[in-house]
Amino acid sequence: MSIMDFLLQQSPALIIAIPLLGAFLTPVISRISDKGRNLFVILILAFTAFLVFILAMHVFETGPMTYVFGSTQNVVSNNTVIRILFEVDALSAFMAIIGIIIAFAAAIYSWSFMDNETGLDKYYSLMLLMVVGMLGMVMTGDMFNFFVFLEITSIASCALIAFRTNKANAVAAGFKYIVISTIGALFVLMAIAILYGQYDALNIAKLAQSITFSFADKIALVLLVVALAMKGGIVPMHMWVADAYGRAPASISLILIAATQASLYGVFRVLFTLYGNVITMPSISLGWVMVILGLLTMLIGVIMALIQTDLKRLIAYGAVAELGYIFLAVGTGLTVLTTPENVANIAGYGFEAIKGGIFHIFNDILDIGLLFMVAGALYFATKESSLNKLGGLARNMKYTTVFFLIGLLAVSGIPPLNGFSSKLLIYESIFQLNPILSIIAILASIMLLAIFIKVFQSAFLGPALPQFSHVKEVPKSMLLAMGIVAALIVFIGLFPDLFVTNVVEPAANALINNQEYLQWLTGGI
Amino acid sequence: MNIRTIAAVIFFTIVSVFMIFSALMIHPFGQPDAQAMDQYIIDNTVNETGANNGVTAVVFDYRGFDTLGEATVLFTAVAGVVILFRRLKK
């Protein structure tokens, strides 16, 4: 057995264990050398990224891969699953790829960005733990394990949101975040307990196989979806998003977006896989609820972004609006799936909608992430984040200006950047569900463009301000991180088909076709 | 009564109703419906793990990965508390 085979075979465990080991060792290495620690974190993330890529390539080719912890025998005995297992299908691999890319960019970005701060040993440790939690959430095949990783993510994020403890706002934002996410996580645990009490199983595939949709199951479904959507920042609970994203250091906002999307992944996994066998019952109009919530999220995000004066909060509301697109698209897919007269369309626009939604997860993280990095760079250079005080920075910060331009065009869906390709899929498919939805979505996009143009004009253009005459371009590591993300945005924007057929379509298929996920239960591993 | 209070009241009512229903809908206390997974563990814990204590066998063997996560959560909390009370100046 070659070393590559070994790594591939063990990769689901190693993807969690390697960053975890890194997190445990970071405080120790930090005592020896600061530069060594930064390098160590980047190397750990690079190795994890390598593992994620070989795993993802394998999964896209051959279908879901399971990894059982603790034993190689007696995995399914007496028609029940005893041990914890990881099940990586195309959707999980897709989420893992985007998570690790953005975490890698954030680690490079932090090198210079956080240079003047204290407590960096714990900072890097917590950053790795956030990545662990996020990767665990998307790869696990066990409900309780999902809850544990959810808590790891939220505790690590909360501590990092409140990282600037000398600012009252940051601490308050951290507290809001931990209250919301703890209550959400407890609801999730309650739902898991209800499912466990009825079926005596915790494995997602096993539960999906045996679920009967009793009344208690419906309660569990509502609790799971509400709690995870709350953690994902969908509309009635969108307030914490702006606080958390806006107050955290920019490098943390970056990973937080990916962590939020992991919660949305939880919603989709619950709806399409866990309840996949029963959700097609026509009595449920959950799809329409999702569509309306997505629409509201989009509109409220855009409207709130209009009135912000703080750059990072403005971008955060932009992120809320983008979440709305994802929810809207997947909700459209679910509506098609659950309406009997529409079932014929599932191969048509329902599938297109889900493809668009999933593709948009990737694009949203990249675009909003790039904007956050630019906002962090402005703060780093000028120590100022209010839009009223910034101005004329294009002269001194040429590269940052270019990156912001790329980010703003991508986020508002202008061709030939990546935001356009996924939004086009979404517009086309929701137009077939209801044309009004499509018009509202396009309008929201145009408003986003207007808002960000205004920001661009006020922060970068205009006369040079005397107080910013000393401002220099940000250090190379930050430019490198922004460059990586910007290059990805342009690349995907230029060759969307390549990406859609090879990565997005398998992921969308995995979401719709839950039989693939359950296959190993009956067919053996 | 501002809008936040009304929203809180609605949320509270719905969750309360849910909780009461789930308390009544779940199986009667002491008579679980299904037992496949737990009965397997009770029957095989001594031979498979060598531990007399079924709960420890589950914590460290059958669901050992959860325990790694749990230890990680504690590690995260310690790191978080330390980072919140760190000295701000070098």
Add this chain to the structure above:
Amino acid sequence: MIDNLPFIAVAALIIIGLYAVLFRRNLIKIVIGIALIESGVNLFLVALGYRTGSIAPIYTSSPGGIMSYPVPQALTLTSIVIGVAVLALMLSLIIHIYRHYGSLDVRKLGGEDQ
């Protein structure tokens, strides 16, 4: 109904906790509310695994007879440790909030920007 008393107690604990979280103004009381919800969920988990007349799932000098489920007890253990972690973090944040705002009133931290 009376047989399901432990589950009714679970519902009561969660409802009381949620009431404290939603309608109390003091941050410490909100944290107590969260701790109550958590106890409720933990009690629910443990109660799910009980079988009438069962003993603890431990073979050392066991008197014999049916055993209660071990998995819910292990899950509860995990959930308790997670609860400790969350509580520690929330209390540290409250110490900081008190230093910044000089108050534990939740309405004081509602402001958008200073």
Add this chain to the structure above:
Amino acid sequence: MKGMSKIVKTIANISFPFIMIYGLYIIMHGHLTPGGGFQGGAVVASGIVLILVAHGSEWMQTKIKEHDLSLYESLGAFCFILLAFLGIAFGGVFFTNFMVNTNLPFGQIPIDGAANLNTGGTIPLMNLAVGLKVIAGLFAIILVMAIATLKKEEST
């Protein structure tokens, strides 16, 4: 935090070793009787916190530093994950209990509920690692909080 009166200090000093022994017993016998790394670790940590409360955090700062506790915690976590990694080397997958039913220490299988300490495979070792981690972790949380509130008293 200042120390408490002499009576409290004496009583705390006397009960401290007993709490220690009890906690370590719970950690060590986790695979035989109710208990384990988390429970025993919590008992030991609360014993140390008793000393902290009785003697005051100023006194405690001269005895042990927070970053040493972090080191112990990292060590415990590292041992735990190392045992899990050894499962890949000897058993094929992560977290394999590779020491059960072998001639290694803790390798025996208990017979008919006899309390044999030499059983459980990796479970007793994991209990020890987790115990170390929980002792250091819980105590670090409380020590950091005690020192933080101490600073506040000085400044006002």
